[in-house]
Amino acid sequence: GENVEQHPSTLSVQEGDSAVIKCTYSDSASNYFPWYKQELGKGPQLIIDIRSNVGEKKDQRIAVTLNKTAKHFSLHITETQPEDSAVYFCAAYAGNMLTFGGGTRLMVKP
Amino acid sequence: DTAVSQTPKYLVTQMGNDKSIKCEQNLGHDTMYWYKQDSKKFLKIMFSYNNKELIINETVPNRFSPKSPDKAHLNLHINSLELGDSAVYFCASSQDKGKTQYFGPGTRLLVL
Numbered sequence: 001g002e003n004v005e006q007h008p009s010t011l012s013v014q015e016g017d018s019a020v021i022k023c024t025y026s027d028s029a030s031n032y033f034p035w036y037k038q039e040l041g042k043g044p045q046l047i048i049d050i051r052s053n054v055g056e057k058k059d060q061r062i063a064v065t066l067n068k069t070a071k072h073f074s075l076h077i078t079e080t081q082p083e084d085s086a087v088y089f090c091a092a093y094a095g096n097m098l099t100f101g102g103g104t105r106l107m108v109k110p
Numbered sequence: 111d112t113a114v115s116q117t118p119k120y121l122v123t124q125m126g127n128d129k130s131i132k133c134e135q136n137l138g139h140d141t142m143y144w145y146k147q148d149s150k151k152f153l154k155i156m157f158s159y160n161n162k163e164l165i166i167n168e169t170v171p172n173r174f175s176p177k178s179p180d181k182a183h184l185n186l187h188i189n190s191l192e193l194g195d196s197a198v199y200f201c202a203s204s205q206d207k208g209k210t211q212y213f214g215p216g217t218r219l220l221v222l
Binding site for chain 1: 114150151152153154155158165166168200202207208210211212213214215216
């Protein structure tokens with residue numbers, strides 16, 4: 001089955017700096033890669049996603065890149081704000097199933 | 111107007127008891143899921159239903175039984191609760207298989 005590795009597990013940045021979270025996946029059949037943000041006590045919320053026919057996608061301060069050859073994808077957050085502090089999950093979809101990475105706890109210090 | 115709702119939000123119970131968690135989505139989606147999130151925040155799929163038909167059952171003990179009375183509901187019944195069942199359980203739904211999944215707020219289960 002699919003295996004998704006996510007790094008780093010924790011990330012601390014200063015407000016205004018950029019944050020990058022990286023994921024690798026194992027199943028070359030994976031074709032959909034969403035990113036979720038989970039705030040304390042809440043369910044995961046989709047923030048951005050990318051499909052395998054696209055290399056990059058941007059939505060305001062958030063961007064995702066996908067390298068299908070290397071089987072890795074990354075989340076980039078620019079101009080971080082304290083409200084960006086949360087746990088972020090990457091995921092890969094293959095075989096009717098979404099497999100999640102282990103999560104990254106992002107802390108943005110004011 | 112909550113898209114995916116779960117009840118209860120918190121559930122504290124004794125080992126050996128039987129309990130149910132309910133999930134409802136008002137998005138008109140065809141596919142629903144149950145996930146378990148452990149204390150280390152790891153999210154793992156348990157079950158998936160598409161048009162009331164079970165399509166994923168990921169090595170979950172038989173004590174867990176999902177039931178989908180209609181496309182908008184997917185309930186989770188757990189028999190003979192064990193300490194290791196303590197976790198946060200999330201329901202999710204998507205328009206179809208492979209589409210964006212929307213998560214509920216979670217049910218925090220604590221087995222004593």
